[in-house]
Amino acid sequence: MYLMSYINNTPISPFYVMEILEEAQKIERKGKKIIHLEIGEPTEEVDSKILLSANKAISSKKYKYTNSLGILELRTRISKDYKKKFKINIDPDRILLTTGSSAAILLSILTATKKNDEIIIISPHYPCYPQILKILGRKIKIFNTYEKDNYQIDIDELKKSLTTKTKALIVNTPANPTGVSQSEEVLKKLCKLKIQIISDEIYQGLSIDYQVTSILKHNPNKPIVVNGFSKLYSMTGWRLGYIVLPVKMVRYAQKLQQNMFICAPTISQHAALSTFDISVNEKKKLINKYKKNRNFVLKKLKDIEIKFEYEPDSAFYIFCDMSKYTNNSLNLCKEILNKVGLALAPGIDFGKRYKKFVRISYASSYEEVKEGMNLLSKYLKKYNK
Amino acid sequence: MYLMSYINNTPISPFYVMEILEEAQKIERKGKKIIHLEIGEPTEEVDSKILLSANKAISSKKYKYTNSLGILELRTRISKDYKKKFKINIDPDRILLTTGSSAAILLSILTATKKNDEIIIISPHYPCYPQILKILGRKIKIFNTYEKDNYQIDIDELKKSLTTKTKALIVNTPANPTGVSQSEEVLKKLCKLKIQIISDEIYQGLSIDYQVTSILKHNPNKPIVVNGFSKLYSMTGWRLGYIVLPVKMVRYAQKLQQNMFICAPTISQHAALSTFDISVNEKKKLINKYKKNRNFVLKKLKDIEIKFEYEPDSAFYIFCDMSKYTNNSLNLCKEILNKVGLALAPGIDFGKRYKKFVRISYASSYEEVKEGMNLLSKYLKKYNK
Numbered sequence: 001m002y003l004m005s006y007i008n009n010t011p012i013s014p015f016y017v018m019e020i021l022e023e024a025q026k027i028e029r030k031g032k033k034i035i036h037l038e039i040g041e042p043t044e045e046v047d048s049k050i051l052l053s054a055n056k057a058i059s060s061k062k063y064k065y066t067n068s069l070g071i072l073e074l075r076t077r078i079s080k081d082y083k084k085k086f087k088i089n090i091d092p093d094r095i096l097l098t099t100g101s102s103a104a105i106l107l108s109i110l111t112a113t114k115k116n117d118e119i120i121i122i123s124p125h126y127p128c129y130p131q132i133l134k135i136l137g138r139k140i141k142i143f144n145t146y147e148k149d150n151y152q153i154d155i156d157e158l159k160k161s162l163t164t165k166t167k168a169l170i171v172n173t174p175a176n177p178t179g180v181s182q183s184e185e186v187l188k189k190l191c192k193l194k195i196q197i198i199s200d201e202i203y204q205g206l207s208i209d210y211q212v213t214s215i216l217k218h219n220p221n222k223p224i225v226v227n228g229f230s231k232l233y234s235m236t237g238w239r240l241g242y243i244v245l246p247v248k249m250v251r252y253a254q255k256l257q258q259n260m261f262i263c264a265p266t267i268s269q270h271a272a273l274s275t276f277d278i279s280v281n282e283k284k285k286l287i288n289k290y291k292k293n294r295n296f297v298l299k300k301l302k303d304i305e306i307k308f309e310y311e312p313d314s315a316f317y318i319f320c321d322m323s324k325y326t327n328n329s330l331n332l333c334k335e336i337l338n339k340v341g342l343a344l345a346p347g348i349d350f351g352k353r354y355k356k357f358v359r360i361s362y363a364s365s366y367e368e369v370k371e372g373m374n375l376l377s378k379y380l381k382k383y384n385k
Numbered sequence: 386m387y388l389m390s391y392i393n394n395t396p397i398s399p400f401y402v403m404e405i406l407e408e409a410q411k412i413e414r415k416g417k418k419i420i421h422l423e424i425g426e427p428t429e430e431v432d433s434k435i436l437l438s439a440n441k442a443i444s445s446k447k448y449k450y451t452n453s454l455g456i457l458e459l460r461t462r463i464s465k466d467y468k469k470k471f472k473i474n475i476d477p478d479r480i481l482l483t484t485g486s487s488a489a490i491l492l493s494i495l496t497a498t499k500k501n502d503e504i505i506i507i508s509p510h511y512p513c514y515p516q517i518l519k520i521l522g523r524k525i526k527i528f529n530t531y532e533k534d535n536y537q538i539d540i541d542e543l544k545k546s547l548t549t550k551t552k553a554l555i556v557n558t559p560a561n562p563t564g565v566s567q568s569e570e571v572l573k574k575l576c577k578l579k580i581q582i583i584s585d586e587i588y589q590g591l592s593i594d595y596q597v598t599s600i601l602k603h604n605p606n607k608p609i610v611v612n613g614f615s616k617l618y619s620m621t622g623w624r625l626g627y628i629v630l631p632v633k634m635v636r637y638a639q640k641l642q643q644n645m646f647i648c649a650p651t652i653s654q655h656a657a658l659s660t661f662d663i664s665v666n667e668k669k670k671l672i673n674k675y676k677k678n679r680n681f682v683l684k685k686l687k688d689i690e691i692k693f694e695y696e697p698d699s700a701f702y703i704f705c706d707m708s709k710y711t712n713n714s715l716n717l718c719k720e721i722l723n724k725v726g727l728a729l730a731p732g733i734d735f736g737k738r739y740k741k742f743v744r745i746s747y748a749s750s751y752e753e754v755k756e757g758m759n760l761l762s763k764y765l766k767k768y769n770k
Contacts, residue, residue: 135495259516259520
């Protein structure tokens with residue numbers, strides 16, 4: 001069953017991972033150590049060049065409102081980067097700098113669709129998508145992908161599910177919570193659909209076994225792309241993202257930005273200029289770190305016989321079926337936290353079908369990841385089964 | 386006619402002041418000087434204590450995601466400030482730090498009302514209110530105030546306009562574009578209405594002839610208050626605001642924040658701590674500067690016989706009826722800009738009834754304000770009438 005109906009009038013759900021995080025913090029306040037593999041926040045240091053640029057922005061008084069699209073200098077650098085990486089021309093005036101990729105998602109949906117339009121999201125999905133769609137009064141259609149298919153979108157099945165009411169589709173590639181990239185073939189076919197594609201590429205650049213890509217390679221003019229500086233450059237609290245828009249949508253998106261946000265944080269805009277001065281070698285080092293972390297997790301999962309049928313090629317997540325151990329992974333996560341001090345994200349956050357799954361984030365240091373996986377192993381041997 | 390219907394399905398309007406600003410920038414690129422009295426952005430310097438705290442946040446790596454409500458330290462300082470200024474207790478957990486007051490307005494509306502609920506805005510109004518309400522699918526009801534009443538809300542008339550569909554009212558005090566504060570009497574009566582009041586107090590602290598106040602003085606528990614650091618502390622590009630919420634609304638607003646914004650910019654949160662270390666004397670200096678600017682504008686308006694029936698007591702705006710000179714102040718603004726190089730905001734941005742008005746912002750330096758008013762005088766003598 002690829003397609004699932006969705007109750008649109010359900011209230012906004014909490015993030016269950018936040019419940020785990022809050023419980024973890026309670027335990028930490030009592031002085032006990034917790035290993036955090038539940039949150040999608042890189043623990044990498046922000047590059048010193050970025051910090052220097054932030055300081056420079058402050059000392060040169062660059063902290064007033066900017067143009068609502070954002071400073072031209074940064075939009076030009078982003079444009080040049082698309083040219084360099086993918087040989088495509090993206091006019092800087094098609095780029096709108098946003099308050100994190102969160103605001104980029106909001107603006108994309110508001111720009112591309114109307115109230116009551118039907119929008120497809122791919123499950124398992126980033127927890128915020130259905131919530132944001134509910135908040136904005138859009139109708140949600142869930143399209144499932146499966147572990148056996150390496151979580152690739154089955155385009156033929158997808159086509160069957162399109163109706164005249166379907167106006168857009170949000171795809172996240174590389175994806176949270178699976179760490180999987182959609183293949184070039186899938187991206188190409190998505191571009192050919194007669195609905196607006198919103199490609200959330202916030203994990204772009206964090207590909208381990210996969211060449212860095214963008215849906216814009218296959219059609220530089222039609223898809224909306226969401227991206228930002230939080231994940232690749234660990235600039236989470238800086239709240240800076242961007243949207244690449246089709247020409248005809250720019251003016252409307254800009255009006256939304258003026259009314260809803262005015263502009264993205266100015267110091268962050270100036271600091272982000274330096275992300276383009278980070279060398280290829282430094283970036284490789286980061287990817288190698290993630291590769292080492294991921295490979296360790298995969299090996300350990302095999303050791304503890306957690307069944308695994310797909311290849312997490314990117315970003316820093318692995319999504320595991322824990323049905324062998326539980327019918328309710330939220331309870332399992334709470335128990336693992338309390339028994340051995342390891343925090344994991346419960347699958348229910350990523351779709352109703354995943355209440356027996358957990359998401360492991362390997363965005364921490366190798367030592368933390370190693371210790372966390374050992375704790376998981378310890379828990380399963382001692383308390384479960 | 387106090388009440389005006391509003392076409393809810395009109396598209397998002399542009400900011401007409403942006404058209405003026407863009408035209409002004411075009412002229413500036415040709416090397417001509419423009420005096421900017423059109424934008425609501427203080428040209429005051431950001432206090433060095435704030436800048437120091439921003440630098441300290443960067444050097445001590447305080448730039449990761451924060452709690453979705455924001456850092457407790459800043460929420461506690463805000464809470465203490467309410468206690469000190471108004472002798473009221475606001476639990477820090479009722480304060481949610483937002484990405485500018487823009488996000489605070491968005492979250493307030495989403496928290497307090499449902500789709501299709503009717504919300505009253507007071508005209509003349511901040512241009513974004515109706516646009517945001519349209520974007521969020523709320524119904525807009527315009528309630529007029531009049532210059533002859535010093536733009537005070539006539540509560541008896543307002544009561545007559547309430548229906549079972551009316552769920553909330555947004556009041557901006559001190560107000561953009563009039564620079565007028567609602568009286569304590571009005572605030573008190575607003576608190577007694579059976580609808581949710583959202584009091585946008587972003588210009589709080591910029592009172593010239595009026596004691597600094599808040600609707601929370603009259604009922605600390607029921608109204609939603611929007612505030613921020615952009616106007617009083619000139620921290621515009623830092624994108625930091627906050628909401629004070631009734632206890633029962635906090636959880637829902639926090640869930641919205643998690644899904645839509647994650648958290649407010651972290652460096653700005655830490656920098657804003659220092660706003661509470663700015664001395665009373667320094668604040669007085671600022672108010673005296675604005676007082677001098679305002680008084681100059683008022684005197685000059687009298688000199689050039691622009692009719693004027695109200696008292697702009699706060700903030701940095703004066704809203705002038707220019708019907709003596711024009712039927713269309715957008716055209717007038719364009720002409721003034723092109724003929725003498727002065728930029729003003731056209732009244733149409735603040736409500737359909739105001740297309741013969743202009744807004745003068747005296748947030749610039751005294752010299753600029755003086756030069757601007759002389760240019761206006763020159764224009765009226767030479768080109769008009």
